[in-house]
Amino acid sequence: MLIPFLKMHAQGNDFVILDYFAPESFALAKLDFSSVAEELCKPHFGIGADGLVLLMPNESCDAQMFIHNADGSTAEMCGSALRCVTWILHQKTGKKEFRVQTEAGLKTCYVNEDNTITVNLGMPSMLKSAYQVMDFTGDLVEIGNQHFIVWVNSLKDDPHLQYGSAIEHHKGFAQTVNVHFAVLLNRTAVAIKIWEKGCGATLACGTGASATVFSGIAKGLLNNEVEVLMPGGIVKINASANGYLLSGEVCQSFQGVYNWKI
Numbered sequence: 001m002l003i004p005f006l007k008m009h010a011q012g013n014d015f016v017i018l019d020y021f022a023p024e025s026f027a028l029a030k031l032d033f034s035s036v037a038e039e040l041c042k043p044h045f046g047i048g049a050d051g052l053v054l055l056m057p058n059e060s061c062d063a064q065m066f067i068h069n070a071d072g073s074t075a076e077m078c079g080s081a082l083r084c085v086t087w088i089l090h091q092k093t094g095k096k097e098f099r100v101q102t103e104a105g106l107k108t109c110y111v112n113e114d115n116t117i118t119v120n121l122g123m124p125s126m127l128k129s130a131y132q133v134m135d136f137t138g139d140l141v142e143i144g145n146q147h148f149i150v151w152v153n154s155l156k157d158d159p160h161l162q163y164g165s166a167i168e169h170h171k172g173f174a175q176t177v178n179v180h181f182a183v184l185l186n187r188t189a190v191a192i193k194i195w196e197k198g199c200g201a202t203l204a205c206g207t208g209a210s211a212t213v214f215s216g217i218a219k220g221l222l223n224n225e226v227e228v229l230m231p232g233g234i235v236k237i238n239a240s241a242n243g244y245l246l247s248g249e250v251c252q253s254f255q256g257v258y259n260w261k262i
């Protein structure tokens with residue numbers, strides 16, 4: 001069976017996207033997407049990506065988005081993928097504002113004049129403040145999915161690679177978590193290194209960038225408008241009264257068909 005796909009990324013956070021608005025994708029409906037995600041996301045053996053995204057029609061809004069991480073697990077939310085599917089919807093319709101249903105609720109998404117995409121991720125909440133895990137003290141933040149933010153003085157030694165996996169699976173959390181090590185640059189800029197649950201080190205993470213800014217604001221370290229520098233690029237977070245707005249570029253890198261085993 002041939003699986004038509006798009007490949008997109010946001011600051012290097014990359015996705016294989018199956019577009020169910022396209023008639024040629026209808027035949028894929030019965031696939032086990034957990035297995036498909038695992039195979040297609042595998043570098044060298046598959047296409048290689050951080051996640052598999054399903055973009056589907058929804059009767060009560062513009063579209064529905066489902067996400068599987070590279071290990072096949074499901075994710076409730078993904079700020080990078082939401083911006084990528086917004087771009088696809090814009091290409092199809094020419095519209096500049098969309099409402100997309102996700103596992104974390106209905107999200108409003110905008111195409112800006114400069115073709116960057118802004119998505120409203122809603123209001124984060126602090127699940128645990130100054131929480132001790134292994135040798136680290138961090139904030140556990142919920143923004144549809146869960147993120148543990150550890151503030152450090154330097155990212156030089158790649159703490160996410162050393163400790164990310166152990167923190168992700170730590171028994172002190174009720175579920176596995178995304179992990180971010182953050183360095184404060186000034187009141188409007190922060191740098192992070194990322195370990196995502198279900199996929200490992202990634203070059204960017206939209207919900208993680210937003211959760212980090214929420215943690216920084218809660219500590220009195222950051223203003224409401226902040227640039228988040230990640231290994232793959234920069235996003236802007238605006239902590240508005242209506243929700244956390246995540247903005248940045250997205251890129252469609254290629255499209256193709258994958259030769260699935262059945």
Ligand SMILES: N[C@@H](CCC[C@H](N)C(=O)O)C(=O)O
Pocket residue numbers: 013069074075076077078079080081145146178196197198199202204205206207208
């Ligand atoms: N691994 C995450 C889902 C992906 C988050 C993403 N990269 C983003 O941009 O927000 C999870 O399982 O929560």
